[in-house]
Amino acid sequence: MSESQRNRERDSEATFGEYGGQYVPEALMPAVQELEDAYERYVLENEDGFMDEFRERMRDFGGRPTPLQRADRLSERYDREIYLKREDLLHGGAHKLNNALGQVLLAKYMGKERIIAETGAGQHGTATAMAAAHLDMPCEIYMGRTDINRQRPNVYRMRMNGAEVNPVDAGSATLKEAINETMRDWATTVERTHYVIGSIVGPHPFPKVVRDFQAVIGREAREQIQEQAGRLPDSVVACAGGGSNTMGAFHEFVPDESVALHAVEAGGSSLDIDEKKGLAPNSATLSTGTDGVLHGAMTKLLQSGDGQIMESHSVSAGLDYAGVGPELSHLVDTGRVTPVSVDDDDALNGFHRLSRLEGIIPALESSHALGYLERAAGPAADGRAAKPRDENYEELGDLVVVNVSGRGDKDLETVLEETEKRDLEAAPEVEVFDS
Amino acid sequence: MSGETNAQTDSDIEAAIRENHPALISYITAGDPSLEDTKEYVEALDRGGADLIELGLPFSEPIAEGPTIQAAINRALDAGTTPQGFFELVDELETEAPLLVMTYYNMILQYGSEPDVRPFVERAAEAGLSGIIVPDLPAEEADPLRDACDDHGLDLVFIVAPTTEGERLETIMSQVSGFAYVQARLGTTGARADVSNATHDSLTRLEEYDVPKAVGFGVSEGDHAAEIVEAGADGVIVGSALVDIIAEHEEGDAPAADDLEAKARELKRGALRGAEGDVPEPEQP
Numbered sequence A: 001m002s003e004s005q006r007n008r009e010r011d012s013e014a015t016f017g018e019y020g021g022q023y024v025p026e027a028l029m030p031a032v033q034e035l036e037d038a039y040e041r042y043v044l045e046n047e048d049g050f051m052d053e054f055r056e057r058m059r060d061f062g063g064r065p066t067p068l069q070r071a072d073r074l075s076e077r078y079d080r081e082i083y084l085k086r087e088d089l090l091h092g093g094a095h096k097l098n099n100a101l102g103q104v105l106l107a108k109y110m111g112k113e114r115i116i117a118e119t120g121a122g123q124h125g126t127a128t129a130m131a132a133a134h135l136d137m138p139c140e141i142y143m144g145r146t147d148i149n150r151q152r153p154n155v156y157r158m159r160m161n162g163a164e165v166n167p168v169d170a171g172s173a174t175l176k177e178a179i180n181e182t183m184r185d186w187a188t189t190v191e192r193t194h195y196v197i198g199s200i201v202g203p204h205p206f207p208k209v210v211r212d213f214q215a216v217i218g219r220e221a222r223e224q225i226q227e228q229a230g231r232l233p234d235s236v237v238a239c240a241g242g243g244s245n246t247m248g249a250f251h252e253f254v255p256d257e258s259v260a261l262h263a264v265e266a267g268g269s270s271l272d273i274d275e276k277k278g279l280a281p282n283s284a285t286l287s288t289g290t291d292g293v294l295h296g297a298m299t300k301l302l303q304s305g306d307g308q309i310m311e312s313h314s315v316s317a318g319l320d321y322a323g324v325g326p327e328l329s330h331l332v333d334t335g336r337v338t339p340v341s342v343d344d345d346d347a348l349n350g351f352h353r354l355s356r357l358e359g360i361i362p363a364l365e366s367s368h369a370l371g372y373l374e375r376a377a378g379p380a381a382d383g384r385a386a387k388p389r390d391e392n393y394e395e396l397g398d399l400v401v402v403n404v405s406g407r408g409d410k411d412l413e414t415v416l417e418e419t420e421k422r423d424l425e426a427a428p429e430v431e432v433f434d435s
Numbered sequence B: 001m002s003g004e005t006n007a008q009t010d011s012d013i014e015a016a017i018r019e020n021h022p023a024l025i026s027y028i029t030a031g032d033p034s035l036e037d038t039k040e041y042v043e044a045l046d047r048g049g050a051d052l053i054e055l056g057l058p059f060s061e062p063i064a065e066g067p068t069i070q071a072a073i074n075r076a077l078d079a080g081t082t083p084q085g086f087f088e089l090v091d092e093l094e095t096e097a098p099l100l101v102m103t104y105y106n107m108i109l110q111y112g113s114e115p116d117v118r119p120f121v122e123r124a125a126e127a128g129l130s131g132i133i134v135p136d137l138p139a140e141e142a143d144p145l146r147d148a149c150d151d152h153g154l155d156l157v158f159i160v161a162p163t164t165e166g167e168r169l170e171t172i173m174s175q176v177s178g179f180a181y182v183q184a185r186l187g188t189t190g191a192r193a194d195v196s197n198a199t200h201d202s203l204t205r206l207e208e209y210d211v212p213k214a215v216g217f218g219v220s221e222g223d224h225a226a227e228i229v230e231a232g233a234d235g236v237i238v239g240s241a242l243v244d245i246i247a248e249h250e251e252g253d254a255p256a257a258d259d260l261e262a263k264a265r266e267l268k269r270g271a272l273r274g275a276e277g278d279v280p281e282p283e284q285p
Helices: A003-010 A026-044 A047-062 A072-078 A096-109 A123-134 A145-150 A152-160 A175-189 A206-214 A216-229 A244-253 A326-333 A344-358 A364-377 A409-420 B012-019 B035-048 B067-078 B083-092 B105-109 B118-127 B143-152 B166-175 B197-206 B222-230 B240-251 B257-275
Strands: A019-023 A068-070 A081-086 A114-119 A139-144 A164-168 A193-195 A235-239 A260-268 A290-294 A296-301 A337-343 A399-404 B023-029 B052-056 B099-102 B131-133 B155-160 B180-183 B213-216 B235-238
Touching (some): A019 A290, A019 A326, A026 A175, A026 A206, A026 B155, A026 B166, A072 A081, A072 A344, A096 A123, A096 A193, A096 A206, A096 A244, A114 A123, A114 A175, A123 A152, A139 A145, A139 A175, A145 A152, A145 A164, A152 A409, A164 A175, A175 A193, A206 A326, A216 A244, A235 A244, A235 A364, A244 A260, A244 A399, A260 A326, A260 A344, A290 B105, A326 A337, A337 A344, A344 A364, A344 A409, A364 A399, A364 A409, B012 B052, B023 B035, B023 B067, B023 B213, B023 B240, B023 B257, B035 B052, B052 B067, B052 B083, B083 B099, B083 B118, B118 B143, B131 B143, B143 B155, B155 B166, B222 B235, B222 B257, B235 B240, B240 B257
Parallel strands (some): A114 A139, A114 A193, A235 A399, A260 A337, B052 B099, B131 B155, B155 B180, B180 B213, B213 B235
Antiparallel strands (some): A019 A296, A290 A296
């Protein structure tokens, strides 16, 4: 069976188990079905050489393949082989370009004339703006006012690439509201516009389209680790918000049953929820969410008993979302993916530790995956009681691939601010921060 | 099932449209600014001649709504409106016009203890609601809700968009109950100053189907109502223009009920003028 035949069989449905589907206004259904058709022809069947052009552009413009690097000092610290998949080295500084370039190119093949996208941290927005400039398409990005204020450099980058940035003021003015507003734009302009959704969320076929463009992460890593370490890893670890870097890293490994897949969510400040205020001080949807429908798909959600969507929280804007991709919900229910979470402090420690031990400043999103390594396998800190071993300590195994989904330049201000408020074991001396 | 074989007795909703042709269908958000006010407003719309009344059950992510109704939903949520409170309001209402609930799919799914549409539909039927409209539920995903509505004698109203054509239009029209909600233009809800060409095109596409057609999204004045009815609609749906009245009174202190009643009268008169062919020249853009 050819790859495309196998893919088609696996992807013939709009759902992943009970998750997924197409819960969108009627006005958008024809566009969603048009995308299904384009996905099948161009992505799965490589019609008109679409996938060849995509791969070529990802190589020449994007810088693929990204390295898989053995992290010497982390390996020593955790007493096992730790390899880092360096998506932070992709053009733009994050894995987001894989999907953005794929979808903007797809929109071109579909004859669309305008690109819109939502963004949370601004990473998807910057990647989409870059791809749109590269492929000469007009582009508008919707971004919550709160996120604009905490991710200014990314706003400037989008503007430099010629994209319009539309602030969204509704609700908590973060990713969820930006998605709402982008969907409203799309419902108005659907005939000529393609909505480049930024994660494996939304109505079918978006979760599959985005996953397939991101799957290059795991495809490369799977080959690279076998070349470098001579075998498949025992585990793959990736952070999970909406889940695009997660499924990108996991997808090729899903059939490899010996490989444990750990999705690290943002535990925020607490895993509890305040139903009365509609607040969840975390974004740990896979760990704590319940089934419902948001933004076009049935999936796990942070919601009240009545069905109102909660305001989520994470120190990392890119993980701050009350939903998650339907495929991840399904893989968690079937036991294939293990959801874990680390809190804001662990993530910040992960950020500082990778910066100091390996000379790599990771995105706050990716820092959750690194924080989890410490939680699961870290040594007892000097002079402190040994940490209880995480229940997943054994499952991580001796050979671990961690997806460094992005670089942390965009997060420096947040990290400085948040580090000053806390007593973090891995942070450098506080004098560093005196101005 | 095609339109012609659908020969059972009319539902409450169909009867209300056919007997009061051309019908005025009004929308307000329940709980905006409080459920007590909503009761008064619904009674005012009923007096003013609304033939069907849609009540919005507020959901935190209303992706099909424009700014006016988004704001109404926020006011209702801030006032603590819950599905329980909503149904208790409907229990109390005694209107001549049949009532429908308009809400998003997640609100319906989460009403019971497990994600399931049935508890919501049972409670809606018990409260005396006649139909349900779900803006984020296309025909492809509607089987469970339609089955539950059929079992309890509720109409499930589908939206026909300007982009709905060909096979999709066939599918939707074969599933329609109550009336076809004709979306006048692409985009979100909200009062507009004119009637779009898309409205005329949609009504032409729907001519062959023997189902009541009501046009919404952007209708705000009696003259729009007249024009839309003259173009072949069996009813007009007005939401944002009514919600605007409620919002304005929120700022001041006079009760909105009288103005809502007067607005309903203006719209109903407009619709009747349209049925008689008495339509003003449309304004040139």
